[in-house]
Amino acid sequence: MGDHYNLLLQIDLASLNVGQDIDEGILNVKEGETALHWVTAKAYYQASHNTSTAKK
DSSP states (O other), X not given: OOTTHHHHHHHHHHHHHHHHHHXXXXXXXXXXXXXXXXXXXXXXXXXXXXXXXXXX
């Protein structure tokens, strides 16, 4: 599936969850943007770490 499949999957799921939280009024748009940024950065870090570890 590719090295970045897990990264894309995590980001897609996070986007859906954040969108639902905004729609339900749990988060406002600014809070949603912050949450999505944090999740995206974390997913990227984890995917990068897993890829570099697997190549060793």
